Amino acid sequence: MKNYDHSKIEKKWQKEWAKEKVFEAIENSDKPKFYGLIEFPYPSGAGLHVGHVRSNTAMDIITRKRRMEGFNVLYPIGWDAFGLPTENYAIKTGKQPALITKENTDNFRRQLQSIGFSFDWSREINTTDPKYYKWTQWIFLQMFKQGLAYKKKMTINWCPKDKIGLANEEVIAGCCERCGTAVEKREKEQWMLAITKYADRLDTDLDTVDYLPQIKTQQRNWIGKSEGAEIEFQVDKEKIKVFTTRPDTLFGVTFLAVSPELAQSWIDIGWQASETIKQYIKKTLADRLADGFDMKEKTGISAGFDAINPVNGEKVPVWIVNYVLGDVGTGAIMGVPAHDERDFEFAKKYNLEIKPAVIPRRIDHNNPHVSGKEVIFRKGIMAIIVNPKDNKILCLKWKKQPWTTFVMGGIEGDETSVEAAIREIREETGYKNIKLVRVLGGVIQTEFFAAHKDINRIAHTQPILFELENEERSDVSSDELAAYEVFWRDMKDITPETMTHAEMDIVLSRIACEEKSFNENGVLINSGQFDGLQSEEAKKAITDFVGGKMVTTYKLRDWVFSRQRYWGEPIPLIHCEACGYVPVPEKDLPVELPQVEKYEPTDNGESPLSAISSWVNVTCPTCGGQAKRETDTMPQWAGSSWYYLRYTDSKNDTEFADKKNLQHWTPVDWYNGGMEHTTLHVLYSRFWHKFLFDQGLVPTSEPYAKRTSHGLILAEGGVKMSKSVGNVVNPDEIITLYGADSLRLYEMFMGPFDQAIPWSTENIIGVRRFLEKVWRLQSKVESQKSIKSETNSRFELLLHQMIQKVSSDIEGMKFNTAVSAMMILLNECEKQENLNQNNFEIFLKLLSPFAPHITEEIWNELGHKNMLVLEPWPVTDVTKLVATIASVVVQVNGKVRGQVKVPVDTAESVVMSKVQAEETLQKWIRDKKITKVFYVPNRLINLVLEGD
């Protein structure tokens, strides 16, 4: 047997696979298709990262398995090559970006090929190739024609170092995502893409795709859909429009809060505000633009006038506040301190009125309303009495009902709730000397069947906390004595489970916390004719009543699509004085990037393209007059927004992809990528795809049927890998030392695929040893010779369990446990004297997607002429899955005391007698009576003994 020479073997099979084109996807195939996709890399000068290897290997395993399962597989690769690092390098060195890109992609390609990924290299694409970006420009023009691309003067985030406008999502904590420089604000005309027009579908259509739940949640949060109402408040002859999700709380409005931006706009159109107000606005706006924008405290200033609440004509003061944002909703809100945490905090600080309009509601599901019985409304109290001596709470145990309650009662005549409570305490318990601690918030509505009165009750209950002063008691009536017994219960035993009150959860949280706003839905009070309505129905009713309208808003903003840089797709528009912005005619696409001397953006913020007059000056395609090209370029996200479509037909010159190809391949069946792309790339490409779908240009409304995500690989010690720290692992070195198969296997074995894991070069030796053992196993192979059948059937049971395990682990991306299962199988193989060749080949097939080179070589050594990659995936033979012996764990009182071996599916009584016969177990059972036995067939038996 030869030695395991990984570099020889790996090069050999990479060449063979390429020669035989085994990984090229086939058009017009009868097989079912599978389209597996990884995010195409940005070819940086640093070379391939081990993180790329992790994601690519995972999808490589999946696609290799699919091929073996008989699918026509598309697993393509390309380069997302526009972007800043290349351009910055060009500025520094004067080298052409295209040249830099060529060098970097050559290096990346070499690296990827050295790992043996089963990419279809014949479809390789590059976003910086004019043949590719012709279609990026073409798609942009379709959007322009549909009015989705528009120009807008706006304050942009400007990075003074990179000299580039940044999208909101590229600003992290007030700094440039790339270089960390503090971002400035600048006024600039920008091209925008109206992604907000698709906001609703981007949200709701998430229901139709199979993305990891956290990916969906993140996208939904990002889109930030919220349904509410716009309501207008009158101020003299003007109106202030507010947006609220809680129109049901309109009766609880005690002030209006407007953003400084809105207030400033009033000043701009002539509002005579005081100097103090002007200064407040100026300062607040300045604070907000400052780096970081971390508002510590809510502040505000009275605007000096009132507005009219449209629902009841009440005057409410208008405040200018720092906690309302100009670009959210209408830039103004109604202040409802009773039902909004922020308004509550603000009202407390500035002594504004707090007026409840909604109360919590609980239905007692243990004593629900009985149909046919009368429904009686009652205002009542709930008295919670603490004995400070032992911190116990007074409770009533009802004699005729299975209830445990606090002291309860109705409010009579014109007494206050506290007076009513004190009276009830005396009547029901006799305790005379009690002291009010505090009223626990507002009333709570509960609905239950009062069996002792034979009525359905809707109660508005006021919970009140008292303290016992001393234990002096007077007599209570015989009626009361007959009804319940008084007792004291530990505070810690007062829970929603131990008490009958359905509103117990609310009461407990009010005891724990002094005072807060009630922010949930409930039942309306103090709301005129809307009293008694529930929040959900009241929202629409009140909005209608005041002539407002229900609207939906989104956090998602339109996409700033212009960059004032060189290394991007030129935006294919021409500006003509007479005709405005005119698309470059289709026949003139692509608008190619011209050669320039200097790649630096100009200091006035224009792209370097603007300096090339021969390129800029053109004739207008519409009127033939003098015109200028748009000199802004597209952001890096453009080329990646549709690249998965191009793979289906990467060389097409007449369309971005042939309809037939799109029909066959889309949607992408499985897309794996980084979590960091969830709200940017994935959302952007979904938007482009939906647009293309609306234009009838693609056959599906969603691009990716399934999206999963890998965890980061951290440097040793758990910190981020970074070039500056010098802790980056170079895959080339690992491949030279241990081989590509070891690298692949290690990255799959290192830990859960979706979790961040620190790299450990030390640990690679483990998988390398494993592969060497597999290699040596060849010498044990006996072709069909008979091997002791008993040991063999045990081995085959294990083998077929492994087929199941590895297959399902791959589907669930639990690669680490799949590898460990194969290691267990290997350890078992080593114990065997001989190995049946069939069984060994099954093992090789299971391992082949993980370590394709070594398995292909061994397969070849075993005498096969065809390639392992083309072999069918092993199928579990259920007849071999039948175990004959089960070891049943014996527990006594829940503690493991031994084990008995019995035939599978043995009855409990048989197992029991075996247990009782077992000497080692007898000492545990002896003398004691077995009160109960729990038997889980083939697994466990637990004997519960008397006593103990």
Place this chain on the structure above:
RNA sequence: GCCGGAGUGGCGGAAUUGGUAUACGCGCACGACUCAAAAUCGUGUCUCGAAAGGGAUGAGGGUUCAAGUCCCUCCUCCGGCACCA
């Protein structure tokens, strides 16, 4: 602050969803082979205990015959959003 995810040996991590906690791998220790080393193979490796046994899955409580797994309270770490009305 809110929403997610997680806390298990010296380390990376397993645990058929409530049924033998610590699989698999690394590391470490001892042994075999060797003049020696490497490689390889074997044995051991949560903890207290001489043993019999006991105790451990971030902390505390609960449910259960049985809890890493379910419920409550708290602590820590990692991600995302951050006054979104």
